[in-house]
Amino acid sequence: MSHRQGTIRFRVNGESRAIDVAPMKRLLDVLREDLRLTGTKEGCGEGECGSCSVRMNGELVNSCLVPVLQAEGADIQTVEGLSTCGALHPLQQAFLDCGGAQCGICTPGMLMAATQLLSINPHPSMAEIREGLAGNLCRCTGFKRIFDSVIAAAANDQPSTRRTTHAR
């Protein structure tokens, strides 16, 4: 990197961090390499697949497209910040119950997109779920069980009571 190092300060999963880093380094690499938060994944490096999705100041961003200088002072949430005190987040539990994760590589980004969706729209319609997750590619599931997971988390119901939730 040709740019001089500088100190960037932001909060990650509620914790204040200050790191010396090249300002144009991708937020994705800062999270994975400098902070060793490897839950956030790289799938394409061009903002198409959404595997690197994190929440920044209440917005969903592709961290592969964010130079870290843009994160100065930001509040960032990654998949590692979802579960608290060892308990799974309701979305994580729903993904586990409904089969929303298969190979798991898109899962952290998908969870962040779903968290973002439910934070602005706690009871989304199927069309809103489809739109909210359209920037996150999953090659394993065909998405149906991911939709089921989001609906289950939104309803906070029991696994046995939800089926055929895929109609749009």
Place this chain on the structure above:
Amino acid sequence: MSTSARTRIVGASVPRKEGVDKLVGRARYIDDMEREGMWAGVTVRSTIPRGFIRSIGFDKRIDWSEFAIVTAADIPGANCIKLIFEDQPCLADGIVNHCDEAIVLLAHPDKHKLRAAVAAVQIEYELLPAVFTIEESERQETIVWGADNLLKNFLLEKGDVESVWAHAAHIVEGEYRTGAQEHLYIENNGMIAEWSETDGIAVWGSLQCPYYVHKSLLSIFDLPEDKVRVIQTETGGAFGGKEDYPSTLAAHAALLAMKSGHAVKMVYDRMEDLAATTKRHPSRTRHRTALDQDGRLLAMDIELATDGGAYATLSSTVLSRATLHSPGPYVCPNVRVRSHAWATNTVPYGAFRGFGAPQAIFAVERHMDEIAAAIGIDPIELRRRNFLHDGDTTATEQMMRDPVILDQLLDRALTESDYHAKRKRFARENARSAVKRGMGIAAFYHGSGFTGSGERYLNSLAGIDVTPEGKVRVLVANTEFGQGTNTILSQICAEAIGIDYDDVIMAPADTNIVPNSGPTVASRTSMVVGRLIERAGHQLVAMLREHAGLGEDFKSDDFLAACERYRSVHGEVVSLCRYEAPPNVFWDDQKYRGEAYPAFAWSVQVAQVAVDTVTYSAEVEDFWAVQEVGRVLNPVLAGGQIEGGIAQGIGYALYEKVVLQNGHMANNQMTNYIMPTAEDVPPIHVFFEEIPFQHGAFGAKGIGELPHDGPAPAILNAIRDATGVSFNAIPLLPEDLFAQLATEPVVAEAAAL
């Protein structure tokens, strides 16, 4: 018989074994791993499709002393990726046969220095003529592989097709084509390798088949078996795409580790992964079919050709499965299949979910609708009249000894989809609308496990051990890459022993720890390897009853106490089982006849498609899949397999196009290689009929590949139903629809019959 016994854990949707790790971001994929003093490695690739390498130069503006540099000359053993044939070099030596072929490897402590270094390696070539299509290759004017460009051919013959043509009531011909398809696993290929004089090689990576990598490294490095160790890391999707390629990447990383004296990580970015690694074989299939006046099949003459790419890799076995699936699930007294895999100067095509079957089934199931139209019979009725039933024989003279319930699957698919009422309604509505809707079906089987004598040759070994810490471990080389291996095999283990699901863990997929239970391919893990685990569990319980006083009724604690009693006398607690072929399974490789597969999974799929005749887009609005896959071991995982396979099949039909220029993938980005998103995949309705297979684990047959076989023909049949126009090639993009619909006007009442 275990298949009819009541079960506690098998058949239940227990949570995915490694699910929590994946959900909290703790699962460790290859790019999440670091090793002490690790360097980064990169590949310098051919920019031409075929030619001699005249020189390799290194730009003096780079300080090459900082780099490890590897060429073919550094390979200690044989310069070939050992698989079926031995024609593919690990690194090109003197000649390249496709764009993106690896020639030079570089490693450096700072990964940011590698991009400039790759650009500073100057390779001079002398161009040779190249071929890029099946047609160019089969003309044999330019020979690019062996003596004749022919990677493999098969002849499958039953009866005598030539005796039929003269007296047949109908003869229908058709030609069908399928394109390449990229796996697009979201985790790219990656490996870390270490090398030492005393311990040899250790590689960690994203892969399906640890013992394939192991076998290949032994010969490339000329090392004994105990000096090569292969460990699978969490793998972010594979779909066949990490069956053979990891052997190449592991060798590259290990060569750099040896040369540099450091651990070396090689992780491809998306563009490199798309350009350099395998894809599904493109195909061309020609059908000539004779029928009697009632629409019963008299003869099927099939010519099937695949493009195998520059080296043989898995093309012979892909062609074999394509050949065996090409006549579809029908009875026909006279069948001839002539199949050929041709070499071209592109990246070798490889394994992809379905392994030749989706290509073959696209052709035959599209052709059935063309036959129906040509002879004036309903496509459903045509299929019904010709379905295989119990006691019938396939084209290889394999008798259907187990129940075949195609009629039942079809009835349920028609009912669930409301097929007949919808066709009537669409025929009425289409006349007044620019959006034309149609319904299409596909019926098919998928052979479970290796083809023919394959499972006998594999001779897999798998088992269970109990650690001194009281953990019951499943010992297999079969890998988890999303499909549920960990969960299913743990369920089978717990059920067979009679302990809890949570008592069971998976031993690491590490060739130093687990036996060779064969590759994780061919929809074989649940049925074949699961059966070994079921037997090993029963064997372990019997052993503990005989030697360690285990009682008839026991809880997990009693079982573990018995294990400790056994350990104190006999040492380790381990139970291994080797593959035993089901009786009556005999395959004649020479005559290409006999029991092609120990079991078949069956499916009928229905697609509802809307074609917009203004925008020329085709959208799958709804999808139904009814299948018989033996016993369903975990309904949530099984449903996930079917839905995921169908989504890939929809992509194969309507979205995913590999654009080649000089044999190089020109659209090697997710921006312009398009897969279905959350907004593109329709509702998918999945139904299982269960008939336990007595030789599979707790009645299981194969499931993983089956769902990918049907969507493409079902969708294109639905488009024909909607528009009255036949489309015989995939992918079918809007521009393809435009090209044909603009010249061939849509038949207003196509769907009316």
